[in-house]
Amino acid sequence: MKIVVIQGPNLNMLGVREQNIYGPMKLEQIHAQMKEVASQNGVEIEFFQSNLEGELVDKIQECYGDAQGIIINAAAYTHTSIAIRDALAAVNLPAIEVHISNINRREEFRKENMIAPVCTSSVVGFGPFGYHLAMMGMLQIMNEIQAAQEAQTVQQQA
Ligand code: DQA
Numbered sequence: 001m002k003i004v005v006i007q008g009p010n011l012n013m014l015g016v017r018e019q020n021i022y023g024p025m026k027l028e029q030i031h032a033q034m035k036e037v038a039s040q041n042g043v044e045i046e047f048f049q050s051n052l053e054g055e056l057v058d059k060i061q062e063c064y065g066d067a068q069g070i071i072i073n074a075a076a077y078t079h080t081s082i083a084i085r086d087a088l089a090a091v092n093l094p095a096i097e098v099h100i101s102n103i104n105r106r107e108e109f110r111k112e113n114m115i116a117p118v119c120t121s122s123v124v125g126f127g128p129f130g131y132h133l134a135m136m137g138m139l140q141i142m143n144e145i146q147a148a149q150e151a152q153t154v155q156q157q158a
Contacts (some may be wrong), residue, residue: 001042001142002067005034005131006059007049008075011152013099014128022100025128034071037135043142053077053084060087069141070095071134078103085114094141096134099124 007027013022015026030046038045046067048059056077063070070093074084078099088095095118102125103110116122121137123130 001146002044002046003038003069003070003071003135003138004059004063004067005031005045005047005143006056006070006074006143007096008056008073008077009046009051011073011075012049023127027100030128030131034131034135037132041139048087050079053081056081057083057087060084060091063093064091068145069093069100069138071117071131071138072096072115072119073098073100074115077134079109079112081114085118088115094145096136096137097122098130098134100130101125115125 003083011027014022014030015024019105027049034047035045049061056074060070060072062112068105070088072088072095073152074081074097077084078097099122103113104124113122123133123137126133
């Protein structure tokens with residue numbers, strides 16, 4: 001089982017940018033924690049960050065046939081990108097979107113969300129801990145997929 005974590009624009013600036021909103025933790029630290037949880041659970045994990053919309057679309061497309069789940073913080077593109085939404089819909093993988101801040105309690109334009117309707121679930125407003133919650137959710141989904149596959153194999157053998 002493989003999970004791909006996709007990070008959008010300016011998330012490479014975590015730990016520097018608007019610490020009052022996003023906190024002091026760096027992206028590398030968040031990823032190190034997620035990697036730890038993945039290895040404890042025997043799951044492969046890959047990380048990708050880009051400031052470019054097209055690169056994010058390419059990465060989502062690459063997940064097709066390669067990964068079983070996506071954790072994505074599309075950052076500002078969440079509010080604007082039909083292309084990222086369409087890519088998520090196209091690959092049709094379990095996807096959990098994360099927002100460090102509570103986008104529903106901020107500026108009006110952040111309430112517009114192109115991504116949420118094509119995601120399995122959203123985690124917002126927990127700070128960097130939201131990535132850990134998303135990992136827990138995704139591991140649960142992976143377990144359910146695996147259990148369903150095993151049940152199917154048993155049924156085919158009967
Ligand atoms: C964000 C929220 C977005 O509105 C913003 O543009 C970001 C980060 C978050 O994680 O809280 O860059 O996705």
